[in-house]
Amino acid sequence: MSTRPRIVILGAGFGGLFAARALARVAADVTLVDRHNYHLFQPLLYQVATAGLPPSDIAWPIRSILRRQRNARVLLAEVTGIDARGRSVELHDRTIPFDYLVVATGSTHSYFGHEEWQGIAPGLKSIDDATLIRRRILRAFEAAEIEDDPAARERLLRFVIVGGGPTGVELAGTIAELAQHTLAKDFRRIDPSVAKVTLIEAGPRLLAAFREPQSAYAARALERLGVEIRVGAAVTACDERGVVLGAERIEAATVLWAAGVTASPVGRWLGVPIDGAGRVRVRADLSIDGDPAIFVIGDAALVEIGGKRVPGVAPAAKQMGRYVESVIAARLDGRAAPPPFAYRDAGNLATIGRQRAVIEFPFLTLRGWLAWWIWGVAHIYFLVGVPSPVVVSLRWLWEYLTYGRGARLITGSEHAD
């Protein structure tokens, strides 16, 4: 039995994985728990959902990433609770004791109280979500090919995306291109390029996290791809046949949800207060109120610095993961605590189809094709540290140059969705 301190990390996303790796140099036993056996690169999920990349290009086994890290072990398990007083994490059939706990279980979709819409309008957060969306999109074209009724065919070739943030914009642009370029010559009875993509946003503009000129640019670029944009329009109902916007009904066989997220139930597990999006407010060193050995990081944490909220993005989660290591290492070594967590803003990026993007770095704003290439390079840089980043980058470039959609497979049960 080891007598070293036990550090348990929940979640092997960007926050948890980067914390675990940083802890390689600390004399402690690190246990990383995740419900999946892979680390998922969420920024490219939309590429899997639109048949551009296979799932194995954006997800890697956690075990293989940590293979060489002798002080770390990996457990595939679902966390069901935390006994903060008893110093243990609850899984379905056992508990794991800890001395330090890092909670990095991320966030999930929010249907704003309409959980019944989930089966109708899937969100994009996991590999399963992405392959389900891919199946629905591709199957809609297949069903249209054998459909005789023009109205039913039109409904099958209508794609509605709810939510005009980066994910909604990325999905809308890529589905439009899929229809107009990749699938255009594949069918005999239907013309896939007549497919209609509608992007619905309840707020007054797309990409609300960006400044106005970038929102306007994204809207223009999407419209040039044939995407219909509806801003200031809230979905009031959603069923198998489409969506309702107040008095208007849009008939669509495929509805996708990119409208909101809520944090995993960390607040409930820890019995601490949460904000409206389910996040746990943490202190300057990312520990929770009243317990300096329990940290919450990444999308599950509400971190405010100088009155400004740290955004729920991958660089923030990574930085928090590394920071928590410095706090724990200092405590274990008996050194002074490091200064409070400081967020280095990595900027805002969103891509619109295969030729355009918008970027807001603290020192630079860019729109257009150059922004797209910078976006691409930034994502390749993101991949550093995961297995075979070069292969993923090359495959991605190949898809770009050829308009290919190499992963155009309909997989999974016919009745799975």
Ligand SMILES: Cc1cc2nc3c(=O)[nH]c(=O)nc-3n(C[C@H](O)[C@H](O)[C@H](O)COP(=O)(O)OP(=O)(O)OC[C@H]3O[C@@H](n4cnc5c(N)ncnc54)[C@H](O)[C@@H]3O)c2cc1C
């Ligand atoms: C479609 C999409 C596109 C995005 N694009 C970008 C982008 O372009 N740039 C950017 O910076 N950010 C992007 N983000 C946001 C970014 O991915 C998140 O901010 C980041 O992943 C947060 O990291 P995290 O470690 O907090 O959580 P995650 O990376 O979500 O990791 C959470 C982990 O916890 C595990 N987990 C959850 N609950 C449990 C449980 N009960 N038991 C066991 N394990 C559990 C999950 O399996 C997962 O591995 C995107 C997100 C999505 C969904």
